[in-house]
Amino acid sequence: MASRKPVSAEKTLLTAVSHHRAGRLEQAKKLYQDILSGQPHHADANHNLGVIKMQQHQAAAALPYLLKALESQPGNGHYWLDYIEALHLSGETGVARQTFLDACTKGLSGPEATALATRLGMTSHHTAAPSSAEIDTLLRTFNEGQIDAATSHARKLTHQYPDHAFGWQVLAAALQHAGHHAEALPAAQRAAALAPDSATAQYNLGVIHSQLGHPTEAETHFLKSLSLQ
Structure with a gap:
């Protein structure tokens, strides 16, 4: 059978x-x-x-x-x-x-x-966080490659919500994309400080340090990123 x-x-x-x-x-x-x-x-x-x-x-x-x-x-x-x-x-x-x-x-x-x-x-004013509409608009602008507009919008969010990581993360990414690595570094550092458990924030810091010729700092942040995943 x-x-x-x-x-x-x-x-x-x-x-x-x-x-x-x-x-x-x-x-x-x-x-x-x-x-x-x-x-x-x-x-x-x-x-x-x-x-x-x-x-x-x-x-x-x-x-x-x-x-x-x-x-x-x-x-x-x-x-x-x-x-x-x-x-x-x-x-x-x-x-x-x-x-x-x-x-x-x-x-x-x-x-x-x-x-x-x-x-x-995350849309409550009490959380001092950008609204979902603001987040969506900025991400769409960045993902469409409108880097100058995304940089401007991200700067606005960092002024409105200085203690929220999102604006700093996107600002660092936009500046990095435009080749402004030295200017991107403090924004990335601020994002990592506000989101200490974010593997992405640590990885981004590692990339920027690597681009700036800081291999020791880059390795430190890459390893920290791995430990948070």
């Missing part, structure tokens, strides 16, 4: 997603786990299993799965959004806010990001 051909991960995923969308969470969870038993870094299975954990009010348990998915596909905006949401729901709101800022510098934007910023309390 011929043996049954094993079901592919893709077919298993389709079945799992069908169960998931229909609200049959336990059936979906088992299938996602089956996929991960053979492919532990499968991005969709990790992400969707993390989402189920969140739906079952287990945000902290969701984090390892969501992080693994994000590490597999760092360009996936939905993975960033769900990971940050899980951080927030698990009580790590401070980390969630900083992760959100890091994600924004990597291109995260749009209505869902704006809504998440609101849930994180």
Whole structure:
């Protein structure tokens, strides 16, 4: 008698997603786990299993799965959004806010990001933080290559919100992009001081020091960036 051909991960995923969308969470969870038993870094299975954990009010348990998915596909905006949401729901709101800022510098934007910023309390005047609309406008300007406009806008944010890291991060990036490395350094240092747990801020400092011919300082910040990841 011929043996049954094993079901592919893709077919298993389709079945799992069908169960998931229909609200049959336990059936979906088992299938996602089956996929991960053979492919532990499968991005969709990790992400969707993390989402189920969140739906079952287990945000902290969701984090390892969501992080693994994000590490597999760092360009996936939905993975960033769900990971940050899980951080927030698990009580790590401070980390969630900083992760959100890091994600924004990597291109995260749009209505869902704006809504998440609101849930994180990043649009309140009491937080002395730029609004989600200001963040989105600056990121769009920078990502479209309008470096002079982005520099001007970032300077404005650093004056309005001097104790918030975001404006300083983008100002440093814009100045660095324009080749003004010496001017970018103090902005990057300010961003790192305001966001001491940001691996991105430390990495950016390392890059600028390297461009300025400061290998010892560059290595220090690169190593610190790695320790924060």
